[in-house]
Amino acid sequence: MLTVFDSATIAPQDRLEAWREITAASLAPTAIDCPEPEAFSAHLRAVPLGGAQITSLAYTALAARRTPREIRRSDPEYYQVGLIRAGRQGVAQNDASALLGCGDLVIYDSSRPFEAVVSADSRAESVVLQFGKRMLPLPAKQVAGLCAVSLPGAEGIGRLLATFLASMADGRTRCTERDALRLETIAVDLTTAVLAHHLERDNPPLCSPTRTLYLRIVAFIEQNLHDPDLSPVTIALAHRISARYLHRIFQQHHPVSVAGHIRTRRLDQARRDLADPRLGHLTIAAIARRWGFPRPADFSRAFHRQTGVPPRDYRNSA
Known part of the structure:
Protein backbone atom coordinates (compact mmCIF):
# COMPACT_ATOMS: atom_id res chain seq x y z
CA MET A 1 0.00 0.00 0.00
CA LEU A 2 1.32 3.42 -1.01
CA THR A 3 1.68 5.83 1.93
CA VAL A 4 1.85 9.57 1.28
CA PHE A 5 2.25 12.38 3.83
CA ASP A 6 2.42 16.11 3.06
CA SER A 7 2.68 18.58 5.94
CA ALA A 8 1.15 21.31 3.76
CA THR A 9 -2.25 19.71 4.40
CA ILE A 10 -1.83 20.02 8.20
CA ALA A 11 -2.04 23.05 10.48
CA PRO A 12 1.48 24.36 11.31
CA GLN A 13 1.17 23.68 15.04
CA ASP A 14 0.26 20.02 14.37
CA ARG A 15 2.85 19.19 11.73
CA LEU A 16 5.71 17.99 13.93
CA GLU A 17 3.49 15.62 15.93
CA ALA A 18 1.98 14.28 12.70
CA TRP A 19 5.51 13.70 11.38
CA ARG A 20 6.40 11.76 14.51
CA GLU A 21 3.37 9.55 13.97
CA ILE A 22 3.87 8.87 10.27
CA THR A 23 7.60 8.10 10.61
CA ALA A 24 6.91 5.80 13.58
CA ALA A 25 4.37 3.87 11.52
CA SER A 26 6.33 3.84 8.24
CA LEU A 27 9.91 3.49 9.51
CA ALA A 28 10.46 3.11 13.27
CA PRO A 29 9.57 5.16 16.36
CA THR A 30 12.03 7.96 17.10
CA ALA A 31 12.11 10.94 19.43
CA ILE A 32 11.98 13.96 17.11
CA ASP A 33 12.66 17.59 18.05
CA CYS A 34 12.67 20.70 15.89
CA PRO A 35 14.12 24.18 16.55
CA GLU A 36 11.05 25.90 15.03
CA PRO A 37 8.07 23.51 15.20
CA GLU A 38 5.61 25.81 13.45
CA ALA A 39 8.04 26.41 10.57
CA PHE A 40 8.57 22.68 10.12
CA SER A 41 7.59 21.11 6.80
CA ALA A 42 7.98 17.58 5.49
CA HIS A 43 6.90 15.09 2.85
CA LEU A 44 6.97 11.28 2.85
CA ARG A 45 6.14 8.65 0.25
CA ALA A 46 6.49 4.97 1.15
CA VAL A 47 6.22 2.15 -1.39
CA PRO A 48 6.21 -1.54 -0.39
CA LEU A 49 8.69 -3.79 -2.14
CA GLY A 50 7.72 -7.29 -1.17
CA GLY A 51 8.59 -7.50 2.52
CA ALA A 52 10.86 -4.47 2.15
CA GLN A 53 9.98 -0.82 1.66
CA ILE A 54 11.40 2.22 -0.12
CA THR A 55 10.58 5.58 1.44
CA SER A 56 11.36 9.01 -0.01
CA LEU A 57 11.51 11.81 2.54
CA ALA A 58 12.01 15.58 2.55
CA TYR A 59 12.11 17.67 5.72
CA THR A 60 13.45 20.85 7.27
CA ALA A 61 15.69 21.11 10.35
CA LEU A 62 15.20 18.46 13.01
CA ALA A 63 16.96 16.08 15.39
CA ALA A 64 15.80 12.44 15.51
CA ARG A 65 16.97 9.99 18.16
CA ARG A 66 16.12 6.32 18.43
CA THR A 67 16.72 5.62 22.08
CA PRO A 68 16.49 2.36 24.04
CA ARG A 69 12.97 3.46 25.01
CA GLU A 70 11.84 3.57 21.37
CA ILE A 71 13.55 0.26 20.69
CA ARG A 72 11.68 -1.38 23.58
CA ARG A 73 8.46 0.14 22.28
CA SER A 74 8.89 -1.32 18.82
CA ASP A 75 11.73 -2.97 16.97
CA PRO A 76 10.96 -4.21 13.44
CA GLU A 77 14.54 -5.57 13.27
CA TYR A 78 15.35 -3.76 10.04
CA TYR A 79 18.47 -2.60 8.35
CA GLN A 80 17.82 0.81 6.84
CA VAL A 81 19.95 2.05 3.94
CA GLY A 82 19.77 5.78 3.26
CA LEU A 83 20.67 7.71 0.10
CA ILE A 84 21.11 11.45 0.64
CA ARG A 85 19.66 13.41 -2.28
CA ALA A 86 19.85 16.97 -0.93
CA GLY A 87 21.08 18.87 2.12
CA ARG A 88 23.55 17.77 4.77
CA GLN A 89 22.77 15.35 7.55
CA GLY A 90 24.70 14.13 10.56
CA VAL A 91 24.22 10.55 11.74
CA ALA A 92 25.67 8.58 14.66
CA GLN A 93 25.43 4.93 15.73
CA ASN A 94 27.71 2.32 17.35
CA ASP A 95 30.26 4.97 18.43
CA ALA A 96 30.64 6.07 14.80
CA SER A 97 29.43 9.31 13.22
CA ALA A 98 29.40 10.87 9.78
CA LEU A 99 28.39 14.09 8.05
CA LEU A 100 26.54 13.08 4.90
CA GLY A 101 26.03 15.06 1.72
CA CYS A 102 24.30 14.60 -1.60
CA GLY A 103 25.11 11.22 -3.15
CA ASP A 104 26.27 9.55 0.07
CA LEU A 105 24.94 6.21 1.26
CA VAL A 106 24.64 5.12 4.88
CA ILE A 107 23.32 2.07 6.73
CA TYR A 108 21.92 1.86 10.24
CA ASP A 109 20.29 -0.76 12.44
CA SER A 110 16.81 -0.31 13.96
CA SER A 111 17.81 -2.46 16.96
CA ARG A 112 20.56 -0.08 18.12
CA PRO A 113 20.28 3.53 19.31
CA PHE A 114 21.10 6.17 16.70
CA GLU A 115 20.83 9.90 16.16
CA ALA A 116 20.30 11.94 12.99
CA VAL A 117 20.45 15.72 12.70
CA VAL A 118 19.57 18.15 9.91
CA SER A 119 20.79 21.71 10.46
CA ALA A 120 18.62 24.78 10.01
CA ASP A 121 20.46 25.97 6.90
CA SER A 122 19.26 23.22 4.55
CA ARG A 123 16.22 21.17 3.58
CA ALA A 124 17.10 17.50 3.51
CA GLU A 125 15.94 14.91 1.02
CA SER A 126 16.70 11.22 1.28
CA VAL A 127 15.58 7.76 0.20
CA VAL A 128 15.48 4.93 2.72
CA LEU A 129 15.42 1.23 1.88
CA GLN A 130 14.45 -0.98 4.80
CA PHE A 131 14.33 -4.75 4.99
CA GLY A 132 14.51 -7.52 7.58
CA LYS A 133 18.01 -7.99 8.97
CA ARG A 134 17.84 -11.73 8.44
CA MET A 135 17.67 -11.15 4.68
CA LEU A 136 21.21 -9.78 4.54
CA PRO A 137 23.72 -12.66 4.11
CA LEU A 138 26.55 -10.88 5.93
CA PRO A 139 27.67 -11.32 9.56
CA ALA A 140 25.88 -8.86 11.84
CA LYS A 141 29.14 -7.95 13.60
CA GLN A 142 30.73 -6.90 10.32
CA VAL A 143 27.67 -4.88 9.27
CA ALA A 144 27.73 -3.11 12.66
CA GLY A 145 31.18 -1.79 11.78
CA LEU A 146 29.72 0.00 8.74
CA CYS A 147 26.75 1.61 10.50
CA ALA A 148 26.81 5.43 10.44
CA VAL A 149 29.76 5.39 8.02
CA SER A 150 29.62 7.51 4.87
CA LEU A 151 29.66 5.24 1.80
CA PRO A 152 30.05 6.80 -1.67
CA GLY A 153 26.99 6.50 -3.86
CA ALA A 154 28.20 8.58 -6.81
CA GLU A 155 30.85 6.15 -8.04
CA GLY A 156 31.76 2.51 -8.24
CA ILE A 157 29.37 -0.17 -7.04
CA GLY A 158 27.64 2.30 -4.73
CA ARG A 159 26.37 4.14 -7.80
CA LEU A 160 24.38 1.04 -8.85
CA LEU A 161 22.55 0.94 -5.53
CA ALA A 162 22.03 4.72 -5.45
CA THR A 163 20.62 4.74 -9.00
CA PHE A 164 18.26 1.88 -8.15
CA LEU A 165 16.99 3.62 -4.99
CA ALA A 166 16.52 6.96 -6.75
CA SER A 167 14.64 5.32 -9.62
CA MET A 168 12.27 3.49 -7.27
CA ALA A 169 11.72 6.59 -5.12
CA ASP A 170 10.84 8.74 -8.14
CA GLY A 171 7.82 6.54 -8.75
CA ARG A 172 8.48 5.95 -12.41
CA THR A 173 8.51 2.17 -12.06
CA ARG A 174 5.12 0.47 -12.10
CA CYS A 175 5.17 -3.13 -11.01
CA THR A 176 2.98 -6.04 -10.01
CA GLU A 177 3.23 -7.82 -6.66
CA ARG A 178 5.50 -10.44 -8.22
CA ASP A 179 7.67 -7.70 -9.72
CA ALA A 180 7.94 -6.17 -6.26
CA LEU A 181 9.20 -9.45 -4.79
CA ARG A 182 11.86 -9.70 -7.49
CA LEU A 183 12.87 -6.07 -6.96
CA GLU A 184 13.14 -6.72 -3.23
CA THR A 185 15.71 -9.42 -3.99
CA ILE A 186 17.61 -7.03 -6.27
CA ALA A 187 17.61 -4.32 -3.56
CA VAL A 188 19.03 -6.69 -0.95
CA ASP A 189 21.58 -8.11 -3.40
CA LEU A 190 22.82 -4.62 -4.34
CA THR A 191 23.09 -3.69 -0.66
CA THR A 192 25.02 -6.90 0.00
CA ALA A 193 27.41 -6.14 -2.84
CA VAL A 194 28.06 -2.58 -1.61
CA LEU A 195 28.66 -3.64 1.99
CA ALA A 196 30.80 -6.60 0.97
CA HIS A 197 32.92 -4.27 -1.16
CA HIS A 198 33.57 -2.00 1.81
CA LEU A 199 34.30 -4.99 4.01
CA GLU A 200 37.03 -5.85 1.48
CA ARG A 201 35.33 -9.07 0.55
CA ASP A 202 35.98 -9.62 -3.13
CA ASN A 203 33.26 -12.24 -3.43
CA PRO A 204 29.98 -11.37 -1.72
CA PRO A 205 28.41 -14.49 -0.26
CA LEU A 206 26.19 -16.05 -2.89
CA CYS A 207 22.90 -17.55 -1.83
CA SER A 208 22.90 -21.33 -2.01
CA PRO A 209 19.69 -22.99 -3.26
CA THR A 210 18.83 -23.78 0.36
CA ARG A 211 19.27 -20.18 1.49
CA THR A 212 17.29 -18.92 -1.50
CA LEU A 213 14.46 -21.24 -0.49
CA TYR A 214 14.77 -20.05 3.11
CA LEU A 215 14.43 -16.39 2.02
CA ARG A 216 11.38 -17.28 -0.07
CA ILE A 217 9.83 -19.00 2.93
CA VAL A 218 10.50 -16.03 5.21
CA ALA A 219 8.91 -13.70 2.64
CA PHE A 220 5.93 -16.05 2.34
CA ILE A 221 5.46 -15.99 6.11
CA GLU A 222 5.55 -12.17 6.16
CA GLN A 223 2.86 -12.00 3.49
CA ASN A 224 0.58 -14.47 5.28
CA LEU A 225 0.88 -13.52 8.94
CA HIS A 226 -2.79 -12.51 8.90
CA ASP A 227 -3.88 -16.06 8.05
CA PRO A 228 -4.76 -17.99 11.22
CA ASP A 229 -4.13 -21.25 9.34
CA LEU A 230 -0.48 -20.35 8.65
CA SER A 231 1.62 -23.17 10.10
CA PRO A 232 4.69 -25.28 9.26
CA VAL A 233 2.42 -27.73 7.44
CA THR A 234 0.77 -25.11 5.20
CA ILE A 235 4.14 -23.45 4.54
CA ALA A 236 5.70 -26.76 3.53
CA LEU A 237 2.76 -27.53 1.21
CA ALA A 238 2.99 -24.10 -0.42
CA HIS A 239 6.68 -24.70 -1.21
CA ARG A 240 6.27 -28.38 -2.15
CA ILE A 241 8.62 -29.65 0.51
CA SER A 242 8.12 -31.83 3.54
CA ALA A 243 7.55 -30.32 6.97
CA ARG A 244 10.66 -32.15 8.15
CA TYR A 245 12.78 -30.45 5.47
CA LEU A 246 11.24 -27.08 6.35
CA HIS A 247 12.31 -27.50 9.98
CA ARG A 248 15.79 -28.53 8.86
CA ILE A 249 16.13 -25.35 6.73
CA PHE A 250 15.16 -23.20 9.72
CA GLN A 251 17.65 -25.02 11.95
CA GLN A 252 20.39 -24.10 9.45
CA HIS A 253 19.43 -20.45 8.86
CA HIS A 254 17.28 -19.22 11.73
CA PRO A 255 17.74 -18.81 15.50
CA VAL A 256 14.21 -20.03 16.35
CA SER A 257 11.74 -22.61 15.07
CA VAL A 258 9.22 -22.00 12.28
CA ALA A 259 6.32 -21.74 14.73
CA GLY A 260 8.37 -19.49 17.01
CA HIS A 261 9.20 -17.16 14.12
CA ILE A 262 5.54 -16.93 13.06
CA ARG A 263 4.44 -16.15 16.61
CA THR A 264 7.16 -13.53 17.12
CA ARG A 265 6.45 -11.74 13.84
CA ARG A 266 2.70 -11.71 14.51
CA LEU A 267 3.28 -10.23 17.96
CA ASP A 268 5.73 -7.66 16.54
CA GLN A 269 3.11 -6.47 14.06
CA ALA A 270 0.35 -6.45 16.68
CA ARG A 271 2.59 -4.48 19.04
CA ARG A 272 3.22 -1.92 16.32
CA ASP A 273 -0.52 -1.56 15.67
CA LEU A 274 -1.30 -1.18 19.37
CA ALA A 275 1.20 1.70 19.56
CA ASP A 276 -0.21 3.42 16.45
CA PRO A 277 -2.63 6.21 17.42
CA ARG A 278 -4.21 6.08 13.96
CA LEU A 279 -5.53 2.59 14.80
CA GLY A 280 -7.11 3.64 18.09
CA HIS A 281 -10.56 2.87 16.66
CA LEU A 282 -9.69 -0.84 16.40
CA THR A 283 -10.32 -3.06 19.41
CA ILE A 284 -7.52 -5.22 20.76
CA ALA A 285 -9.43 -8.28 19.56
CA ALA A 286 -9.64 -6.82 16.04
CA ILE A 287 -5.88 -6.21 15.99
CA ALA A 288 -5.32 -9.74 17.25
CA ARG A 289 -7.47 -11.17 14.42
CA ARG A 290 -5.66 -8.91 11.95
CA TRP A 291 -2.43 -10.77 12.76
CA GLY A 292 -3.65 -14.34 12.89
CA PHE A 293 -4.91 -14.67 16.48
CA PRO A 294 -8.61 -15.61 16.21
CA ARG A 295 -8.94 -16.11 19.99
CA PRO A 296 -8.30 -12.93 22.05
CA ALA A 297 -7.35 -14.93 25.16
CA ASP A 298 -4.57 -16.74 23.27
CA PHE A 299 -3.29 -13.41 21.96
CA SER A 300 -3.30 -11.80 25.42
CA ARG A 301 -1.32 -14.67 26.93
CA ALA A 302 1.24 -14.72 24.10
CA PHE A 303 1.59 -10.92 24.14
CA HIS A 304 2.05 -10.85 27.92
CA ARG A 305 4.74 -13.54 27.74
CA GLN A 306 6.71 -11.67 25.08
CA THR A 307 6.42 -8.10 26.35
CA ARG A 312 -4.31 -3.08 27.06
CA ASP A 313 -1.60 -1.78 29.38
CA TYR A 314 0.88 -1.70 26.50
CA ARG A 315 -1.54 0.30 24.35
CA ASN A 316 -2.26 2.78 27.14
CA SER A 317 1.43 3.36 27.87
CA ALA A 318 2.31 3.71 24.17
Missing part, protein backbone atom coordinates in the same frame (compact mmCIF):
# COMPACT_ATOMS: atom_id res chain seq x y z
CA GLY A 308 5.83 -8.55 30.06
CA VAL A 309 2.61 -6.47 30.01
CA PRO A 310 -0.99 -7.15 28.90
CA PRO A 311 -2.00 -5.70 25.51
Whole structure:
Protein backbone atom coordinates (compact mmCIF):
# COMPACT_ATOMS: atom_id res chain seq x y z
CA MET A 1 0.00 0.00 0.00
CA LEU A 2 1.32 3.42 -1.01
CA THR A 3 1.68 5.83 1.93
CA VAL A 4 1.85 9.57 1.28
CA PHE A 5 2.25 12.38 3.83
CA ASP A 6 2.42 16.11 3.06
CA SER A 7 2.68 18.58 5.94
CA ALA A 8 1.15 21.31 3.76
CA THR A 9 -2.25 19.71 4.40
CA ILE A 10 -1.83 20.02 8.20
CA ALA A 11 -2.04 23.05 10.48
CA PRO A 12 1.48 24.36 11.31
CA GLN A 13 1.17 23.68 15.04
CA ASP A 14 0.26 20.02 14.37
CA ARG A 15 2.85 19.19 11.73
CA LEU A 16 5.71 17.99 13.93
CA GLU A 17 3.49 15.62 15.93
CA ALA A 18 1.98 14.28 12.70
CA TRP A 19 5.51 13.70 11.38
CA ARG A 20 6.40 11.76 14.51
CA GLU A 21 3.37 9.55 13.97
CA ILE A 22 3.87 8.87 10.27
CA THR A 23 7.60 8.10 10.61
CA ALA A 24 6.91 5.80 13.58
CA ALA A 25 4.37 3.87 11.52
CA SER A 26 6.33 3.84 8.24
CA LEU A 27 9.91 3.49 9.51
CA ALA A 28 10.46 3.11 13.27
CA PRO A 29 9.57 5.16 16.36
CA THR A 30 12.03 7.96 17.10
CA ALA A 31 12.11 10.94 19.43
CA ILE A 32 11.98 13.96 17.11
CA ASP A 33 12.66 17.59 18.05
CA CYS A 34 12.67 20.70 15.89
CA PRO A 35 14.12 24.18 16.55
CA GLU A 36 11.05 25.90 15.03
CA PRO A 37 8.07 23.51 15.20
CA GLU A 38 5.61 25.81 13.45
CA ALA A 39 8.04 26.41 10.57
CA PHE A 40 8.57 22.68 10.12
CA SER A 41 7.59 21.11 6.80
CA ALA A 42 7.98 17.58 5.49
CA HIS A 43 6.90 15.09 2.85
CA LEU A 44 6.97 11.28 2.85
CA ARG A 45 6.14 8.65 0.25
CA ALA A 46 6.49 4.97 1.15
CA VAL A 47 6.22 2.15 -1.39
CA PRO A 48 6.21 -1.54 -0.39
CA LEU A 49 8.69 -3.79 -2.14
CA GLY A 50 7.72 -7.29 -1.17
CA GLY A 51 8.59 -7.50 2.52
CA ALA A 52 10.86 -4.47 2.15
CA GLN A 53 9.98 -0.82 1.66
CA ILE A 54 11.40 2.22 -0.12
CA THR A 55 10.58 5.58 1.44
CA SER A 56 11.36 9.01 -0.01
CA LEU A 57 11.51 11.81 2.54
CA ALA A 58 12.01 15.58 2.55
CA TYR A 59 12.11 17.67 5.72
CA THR A 60 13.45 20.85 7.27
CA ALA A 61 15.69 21.11 10.35
CA LEU A 62 15.20 18.46 13.01
CA ALA A 63 16.96 16.08 15.39
CA ALA A 64 15.80 12.44 15.51
CA ARG A 65 16.97 9.99 18.16
CA ARG A 66 16.12 6.32 18.43
CA THR A 67 16.72 5.62 22.08
CA PRO A 68 16.49 2.36 24.04
CA ARG A 69 12.97 3.46 25.01
CA GLU A 70 11.84 3.57 21.37
CA ILE A 71 13.55 0.26 20.69
CA ARG A 72 11.68 -1.38 23.58
CA ARG A 73 8.46 0.14 22.28
CA SER A 74 8.89 -1.32 18.82
CA ASP A 75 11.73 -2.97 16.97
CA PRO A 76 10.96 -4.21 13.44
CA GLU A 77 14.54 -5.57 13.27
CA TYR A 78 15.35 -3.76 10.04
CA TYR A 79 18.47 -2.60 8.35
CA GLN A 80 17.82 0.81 6.84
CA VAL A 81 19.95 2.05 3.94
CA GLY A 82 19.77 5.78 3.26
CA LEU A 83 20.67 7.71 0.10
CA ILE A 84 21.11 11.45 0.64
CA ARG A 85 19.66 13.41 -2.28
CA ALA A 86 19.85 16.97 -0.93
CA GLY A 87 21.08 18.87 2.12
CA ARG A 88 23.55 17.77 4.77
CA GLN A 89 22.77 15.35 7.55
CA GLY A 90 24.70 14.13 10.56
CA VAL A 91 24.22 10.55 11.74
CA ALA A 92 25.67 8.58 14.66
CA GLN A 93 25.43 4.93 15.73
CA ASN A 94 27.71 2.32 17.35
CA ASP A 95 30.26 4.97 18.43
CA ALA A 96 30.64 6.07 14.80
CA SER A 97 29.43 9.31 13.22
CA ALA A 98 29.40 10.87 9.78
CA LEU A 99 28.39 14.09 8.05
CA LEU A 100 26.54 13.08 4.90
CA GLY A 101 26.03 15.06 1.72
CA CYS A 102 24.30 14.60 -1.60
CA GLY A 103 25.11 11.22 -3.15
CA ASP A 104 26.27 9.55 0.07
CA LEU A 105 24.94 6.21 1.26
CA VAL A 106 24.64 5.12 4.88
CA ILE A 107 23.32 2.07 6.73
CA TYR A 108 21.92 1.86 10.24
CA ASP A 109 20.29 -0.76 12.44
CA SER A 110 16.81 -0.31 13.96
CA SER A 111 17.81 -2.46 16.96
CA ARG A 112 20.56 -0.08 18.12
CA PRO A 113 20.28 3.53 19.31
CA PHE A 114 21.10 6.17 16.70
CA GLU A 115 20.83 9.90 16.16
CA ALA A 116 20.30 11.94 12.99
CA VAL A 117 20.45 15.72 12.70
CA VAL A 118 19.57 18.15 9.91
CA SER A 119 20.79 21.71 10.46
CA ALA A 120 18.62 24.78 10.01
CA ASP A 121 20.46 25.97 6.90
CA SER A 122 19.26 23.22 4.55
CA ARG A 123 16.22 21.17 3.58
CA ALA A 124 17.10 17.50 3.51
CA GLU A 125 15.94 14.91 1.02
CA SER A 126 16.70 11.22 1.28
CA VAL A 127 15.58 7.76 0.20
CA VAL A 128 15.48 4.93 2.72
CA LEU A 129 15.42 1.23 1.88
CA GLN A 130 14.45 -0.98 4.80
CA PHE A 131 14.33 -4.75 4.99
CA GLY A 132 14.51 -7.52 7.58
CA LYS A 133 18.01 -7.99 8.97
CA ARG A 134 17.84 -11.73 8.44
CA MET A 135 17.67 -11.15 4.68
CA LEU A 136 21.21 -9.78 4.54
CA PRO A 137 23.72 -12.66 4.11
CA LEU A 138 26.55 -10.88 5.93
CA PRO A 139 27.67 -11.32 9.56
CA ALA A 140 25.88 -8.86 11.84
CA LYS A 141 29.14 -7.95 13.60
CA GLN A 142 30.73 -6.90 10.32
CA VAL A 143 27.67 -4.88 9.27
CA ALA A 144 27.73 -3.11 12.66
CA GLY A 145 31.18 -1.79 11.78
CA LEU A 146 29.72 0.00 8.74
CA CYS A 147 26.75 1.61 10.50
CA ALA A 148 26.81 5.43 10.44
CA VAL A 149 29.76 5.39 8.02
CA SER A 150 29.62 7.51 4.87
CA LEU A 151 29.66 5.24 1.80
CA PRO A 152 30.05 6.80 -1.67
CA GLY A 153 26.99 6.50 -3.86
CA ALA A 154 28.20 8.58 -6.81
CA GLU A 155 30.85 6.15 -8.04
CA GLY A 156 31.76 2.51 -8.24
CA ILE A 157 29.37 -0.17 -7.04
CA GLY A 158 27.64 2.30 -4.73
CA ARG A 159 26.37 4.14 -7.80
CA LEU A 160 24.38 1.04 -8.85
CA LEU A 161 22.55 0.94 -5.53
CA ALA A 162 22.03 4.72 -5.45
CA THR A 163 20.62 4.74 -9.00
CA PHE A 164 18.26 1.88 -8.15
CA LEU A 165 16.99 3.62 -4.99
CA ALA A 166 16.52 6.96 -6.75
CA SER A 167 14.64 5.32 -9.62
CA MET A 168 12.27 3.49 -7.27
CA ALA A 169 11.72 6.59 -5.12
CA ASP A 170 10.84 8.74 -8.14
CA GLY A 171 7.82 6.54 -8.75
CA ARG A 172 8.48 5.95 -12.41
CA THR A 173 8.51 2.17 -12.06
CA ARG A 174 5.12 0.47 -12.10
CA CYS A 175 5.17 -3.13 -11.01
CA THR A 176 2.98 -6.04 -10.01
CA GLU A 177 3.23 -7.82 -6.66
CA ARG A 178 5.50 -10.44 -8.22
CA ASP A 179 7.67 -7.70 -9.72
CA ALA A 180 7.94 -6.17 -6.26
CA LEU A 181 9.20 -9.45 -4.79
CA ARG A 182 11.86 -9.70 -7.49
CA LEU A 183 12.87 -6.07 -6.96
CA GLU A 184 13.14 -6.72 -3.23
CA THR A 185 15.71 -9.42 -3.99
CA ILE A 186 17.61 -7.03 -6.27
CA ALA A 187 17.61 -4.32 -3.56
CA VAL A 188 19.03 -6.69 -0.95
CA ASP A 189 21.58 -8.11 -3.40
CA LEU A 190 22.82 -4.62 -4.34
CA THR A 191 23.09 -3.69 -0.66
CA THR A 192 25.02 -6.90 0.00
CA ALA A 193 27.41 -6.14 -2.84
CA VAL A 194 28.06 -2.58 -1.61
CA LEU A 195 28.66 -3.64 1.99
CA ALA A 196 30.80 -6.60 0.97
CA HIS A 197 32.92 -4.27 -1.16
CA HIS A 198 33.57 -2.00 1.81
CA LEU A 199 34.30 -4.99 4.01
CA GLU A 200 37.03 -5.85 1.48
CA ARG A 201 35.33 -9.07 0.55
CA ASP A 202 35.98 -9.62 -3.13
CA ASN A 203 33.26 -12.24 -3.43
CA PRO A 204 29.98 -11.37 -1.72
CA PRO A 205 28.41 -14.49 -0.26
CA LEU A 206 26.19 -16.05 -2.89
CA CYS A 207 22.90 -17.55 -1.83
CA SER A 208 22.90 -21.33 -2.01
CA PRO A 209 19.69 -22.99 -3.26
CA THR A 210 18.83 -23.78 0.36
CA ARG A 211 19.27 -20.18 1.49
CA THR A 212 17.29 -18.92 -1.50
CA LEU A 213 14.46 -21.24 -0.49
CA TYR A 214 14.77 -20.05 3.11
CA LEU A 215 14.43 -16.39 2.02
CA ARG A 216 11.38 -17.28 -0.07
CA ILE A 217 9.83 -19.00 2.93
CA VAL A 218 10.50 -16.03 5.21
CA ALA A 219 8.91 -13.70 2.64
CA PHE A 220 5.93 -16.05 2.34
CA ILE A 221 5.46 -15.99 6.11
CA GLU A 222 5.55 -12.17 6.16
CA GLN A 223 2.86 -12.00 3.49
CA ASN A 224 0.58 -14.47 5.28
CA LEU A 225 0.88 -13.52 8.94
CA HIS A 226 -2.79 -12.51 8.90
CA ASP A 227 -3.88 -16.06 8.05
CA PRO A 228 -4.76 -17.99 11.22
CA ASP A 229 -4.13 -21.25 9.34
CA LEU A 230 -0.48 -20.35 8.65
CA SER A 231 1.62 -23.17 10.10
CA PRO A 232 4.69 -25.28 9.26
CA VAL A 233 2.42 -27.73 7.44
CA THR A 234 0.77 -25.11 5.20
CA ILE A 235 4.14 -23.45 4.54
CA ALA A 236 5.70 -26.76 3.53
CA LEU A 237 2.76 -27.53 1.21
CA ALA A 238 2.99 -24.10 -0.42
CA HIS A 239 6.68 -24.70 -1.21
CA ARG A 240 6.27 -28.38 -2.15
CA ILE A 241 8.62 -29.65 0.51
CA SER A 242 8.12 -31.83 3.54
CA ALA A 243 7.55 -30.32 6.97
CA ARG A 244 10.66 -32.15 8.15
CA TYR A 245 12.78 -30.45 5.47
CA LEU A 246 11.24 -27.08 6.35
CA HIS A 247 12.31 -27.50 9.98
CA ARG A 248 15.79 -28.53 8.86
CA ILE A 249 16.13 -25.35 6.73
CA PHE A 250 15.16 -23.20 9.72
CA GLN A 251 17.65 -25.02 11.95
CA GLN A 252 20.39 -24.10 9.45
CA HIS A 253 19.43 -20.45 8.86
CA HIS A 254 17.28 -19.22 11.73
CA PRO A 255 17.74 -18.81 15.50
CA VAL A 256 14.21 -20.03 16.35
CA SER A 257 11.74 -22.61 15.07
CA VAL A 258 9.22 -22.00 12.28
CA ALA A 259 6.32 -21.74 14.73
CA GLY A 260 8.37 -19.49 17.01
CA HIS A 261 9.20 -17.16 14.12
CA ILE A 262 5.54 -16.93 13.06
CA ARG A 263 4.44 -16.15 16.61
CA THR A 264 7.16 -13.53 17.12
CA ARG A 265 6.45 -11.74 13.84
CA ARG A 266 2.70 -11.71 14.51
CA LEU A 267 3.28 -10.23 17.96
CA ASP A 268 5.73 -7.66 16.54
CA GLN A 269 3.11 -6.47 14.06
CA ALA A 270 0.35 -6.45 16.68
CA ARG A 271 2.59 -4.48 19.04
CA ARG A 272 3.22 -1.92 16.32
CA ASP A 273 -0.52 -1.56 15.67
CA LEU A 274 -1.30 -1.18 19.37
CA ALA A 275 1.20 1.70 19.56
CA ASP A 276 -0.21 3.42 16.45
CA PRO A 277 -2.63 6.21 17.42
CA ARG A 278 -4.21 6.08 13.96
CA LEU A 279 -5.53 2.59 14.80
CA GLY A 280 -7.11 3.64 18.09
CA HIS A 281 -10.56 2.87 16.66
CA LEU A 282 -9.69 -0.84 16.40
CA THR A 283 -10.32 -3.06 19.41
CA ILE A 284 -7.52 -5.22 20.76
CA ALA A 285 -9.43 -8.28 19.56
CA ALA A 286 -9.64 -6.82 16.04
CA ILE A 287 -5.88 -6.21 15.99
CA ALA A 288 -5.32 -9.74 17.25
CA ARG A 289 -7.47 -11.17 14.42
CA ARG A 290 -5.66 -8.91 11.95
CA TRP A 291 -2.43 -10.77 12.76
CA GLY A 292 -3.65 -14.34 12.89
CA PHE A 293 -4.91 -14.67 16.48
CA PRO A 294 -8.61 -15.61 16.21
CA ARG A 295 -8.94 -16.11 19.99
CA PRO A 296 -8.30 -12.93 22.05
CA ALA A 297 -7.35 -14.93 25.16
CA ASP A 298 -4.57 -16.74 23.27
CA PHE A 299 -3.29 -13.41 21.96
CA SER A 300 -3.30 -11.80 25.42
CA ARG A 301 -1.32 -14.67 26.93
CA ALA A 302 1.24 -14.72 24.10
CA PHE A 303 1.59 -10.92 24.14
CA HIS A 304 2.05 -10.85 27.92
CA ARG A 305 4.74 -13.54 27.74
CA GLN A 306 6.71 -11.67 25.08
CA THR A 307 6.42 -8.10 26.35
CA GLY A 308 5.83 -8.55 30.06
CA VAL A 309 2.61 -6.47 30.01
CA PRO A 310 -0.99 -7.15 28.90
CA PRO A 311 -2.00 -5.70 25.51
CA ARG A 312 -4.31 -3.08 27.06
CA ASP A 313 -1.60 -1.78 29.38
CA TYR A 314 0.88 -1.70 26.50
CA ARG A 315 -1.54 0.30 24.35
CA ASN A 316 -2.26 2.78 27.14
CA SER A 317 1.43 3.36 27.87
CA ALA A 318 2.31 3.71 24.17
